[in-house]
Amino acid sequence: MVFNGAVPENGQQLTTRPEQQPCGPVGSPPTGGPDTITALVETVHALTRHFPDHNGPFERVSRLAEETGELAQQVNHAEGMGVKVAKHGPADPAAMVKELMDVLRAAVGLAVH
Numbered sequence: 669m670v671f672n673g674a675v676p677e678n679g680q681q682l683t684t685r686p687e688q689q690p691c692g693p694v695g696s697p698p699t700g701g702p703d704t705i706t707a708l709v710e711t712v713h714a715l716t717r718h719f720p721d722h723n724g725p726f727e728r729v730s731r732l733a734e735e736t737g738e739l740a741q742q743v744n745h746a747e748g749m750g751v752k753v754a755k756h757g758p759a760d761p762a763a764m765v766k767e768l769m770d771v772l773r774a775a776v777g778l779a780v781h
Contacts, residue, residue, distance in 0.1 A: 705776075712777045728781055732774040739767040 716723050745752040746759035753759070 708772060708776050709780060712773060712780060715773070716777070723777070723781070725778070725781055728774065728778040732771065732778055735767065735770040735774045739764070739771050742767045 742759070742764040744750065745756065746761075746764060
């Protein structure tokens with residue numbers, strides 16, 4: 669999440685960017701709730717059953733590092749760092765969401781291991 673730079677006081681809402689909706693009061697649980705986490709854990713278990721090989725702790729940490737690097741590439745592209753926009757055109761928000769989902773899946777997979 670990208671903050672607007674201000675440090676919120678107790679109970680104030682955080683905003684990501686002026687054009688986006690507030691994230692919620694400071695200290696409140698993230699939106700999405702336990703159903704989202706449960707669905708993510710179930711997805712990780714299903715993927716582990718479907719692809720039973722290479723799911724040890726080292727492989728999971730390696731996967732998390734690789735997916736985090738891909739997310740960093742998308743963030744750099746979205747923020748206009750370097751020549752990404754000139755070379756590859758405007759950033760695709762769906763690509764960043766996909767990479768973020770991959771990072772979450774890898775992190776949850778490591779957590780449930």
